[in-house]
Amino acid sequence: MPESIVVPDASSYNTAISACDKTGQWHLALSLLNVMPKLRVNPDLISFNSAISACADRWPLALDLARRSRLTPDVVTLNGVISACDKGQEWQLALCFLFGAEVNFRVRPDVISYNAAISSCSKGGRWQAALSLLGAMSLRRLAPNVISFSAAITSCEKGGQWQLALVLLSHMEDADVRPNQISYNSAISACEKAGHWEAALSILSQMRVRPDEISFNACISACEKKGHWELALVLLGQMPQMRVTPGDISCSAVMSALEKGCQWELALVLLGQMPQKAIMPGEICFSAAISACEKGGQWERALSLLSDLRWMRLKPDEISCSSAISACEKCGKWELALLLLSEMPQMRLMPNEVSFGAAISACERAQALL
DNA sequence: CTAGGGTTAG
Numbered sequence: 589m590p591e592s593i594v595v596p597d598a599s600s601y602n603t604a605i606s607a608c609d610k611t612g613q614w615h616l617a618l619s620l621l622n623v624m625p626k627l628r629v630n631p632d633l634i635s636f637n638s639a640i641s642a643c644a645d646r647w648p649l650a651l652d653l654a655r656r657s658r659l660t661p662d663v664v665t666l667n668g669v670i671s672a673c674d675k676g677q678e679w680q681l682a683l684c685f686l687f688g689a690e691v692n693f694r695v696r697p698d699v700i701s702y703n704a705a706i707s708s709c710s711k712g713g714r715w716q717a718a719l720s721l722l723g724a725m726s727l728r729r730l731a732p733n734v735i736s737f738s739a740a741i742t743s744c745e746k747g748g749q750w751q752l753a754l755v756l757l758s759h760m761e762d763a764d765v766r767p768n769q770i771s772y773n774s775a776i777s778a779c780e781k782a783g784h785w786e787a788a789l790s791i792l793s794q795m796r797v798r799p800d801e802i803s804f805n806a807c808i809s810a811c812e813k814k815g816h817w818e819l820a821l822v823l824l825g826q827m828p829q830m831r832v833t834p835g836d837i838s839c840s841a842v843m844s845a846l847e848k849g850c851q852w853e854l855a856l857v858l859l860g861q862m863p864q865k866a867i868m869p870g871e872i873c874f875s876a877a878i879s880a881c882e883k884g885g886q887w888e889r890a891l892s893l894l895s896d897l898r899w900m901r902l903k904p905d906e907i908s909c910s911s912a913i914s915a916c917e918k919c920g921k922w923e924l925a926l927l928l929l930s931e932m933p934q935m936r937l938m939p940n941e942v943s944f945g946a947a948i949s950a951c952e953r954a955q956a957l958l
Numbered sequence: 959c960t961a962g963g964g965t966t967a968g
Contacts, residue, residue: 637961667962703963875968
């Protein structure tokens with residue numbers, strides 16, 4: 589019986605390249621693309637577009653691929669390049685590609701091109717430009733969709749324009765675009781970041797879709813910023829009633845609120861209750877609890893949490909270590925502060941400004957007592 | 959299950 593040899597065709601490679609994109613293995617995606625011609629398989633436009641997408645924030649690579657393809661680019665190529673600029677924090681470049689698309693690529697930008705460009709302006713802190721793009725879409729007879737509005741609302745959040753975020757949210761109904769959870773969550777974030785917890789809670793209560801964990805988490809953060817730890821606890825309690833399961837992030841946010849309210853005991857109670865609620869505390873939970881102890885002058889508890897964290901096979905990071913060093917500093921334990929600082933490299937952590945700052949303060953405090 | 963866009967925590 590003759591052996592049958594299966595020869596992969598372009599679409600097999602395309603599937604593989606796409607898989608590399610989804611798992612963040614850009615170098616593997618490029619290797620696959622490079623090996624195709626050697627195996628007498630011609631990469632097609634989908635191969636290049638998938639590889640461009642795999643480049644993520646490496647925009648020079650994405651651009652190089654777009655040039656090298658020698659195939660006629662389509663709108664997906666354009667959008668992949670704009671998206672690479674977006675992820676690479678290059679909003680000016682993103683706009684150059686959007687506005688130059690017809691001349692340079694002979695491609696007409698679509699809704700996704702605009703959405704990616706709005707997102708890049710948002711990341712670059714250019715809320716005015718993001719809103720101009722949203723307006724320009726209608727002029728170009730492109731109907732903004734729920735993502736266009738949500739991205740524009742996010743640009744308002746980044747620019748501290750919470751009122752504008754609310755205006756955009758109400759404009760969506762006029763434009764016959766139904767806000768989804770993400771649209772509402774973006775608006776809640778805008779209020780949260782600007783410190784308007786009342787507005788954040790008002791959106792939560794008026795959502796026309798079921799709030800999700802992120803909606804609640806952003807509201808909890810809004811309360812946290814203004815020191816309303818009681819409200820943060822109330823929100824956490826409301827989640828199951830609304831059939832939303834609180835997670836690790838919800839608990840971290842509540843613990844931060846408790847930290848601000850000097851309620852370290854309650855923060856530790858909450859941390860202790862997490863396993864019963866089937867929530868696995870992550871590094872950030874421990875970090876929030878350590879900070880709460882730091883603020884409450886509980887250096888022993890802070891250090892014990894740091895060792896619990898390692899016991900749970902979580903890796904301490906710069907922030908949890910720095911908080912523990914600060915806890916020692918606040919309680920006058922300068923030797924312990926220095927010891928922790930010196931142990932950081934063994935944990936493969938680079939002490940940062942905060943860790944050194946706390947350790948230096950600890951020594952200053954000791955010096956003053958002499 | 960062949961390519962492009964938006965949200966939360968220390």
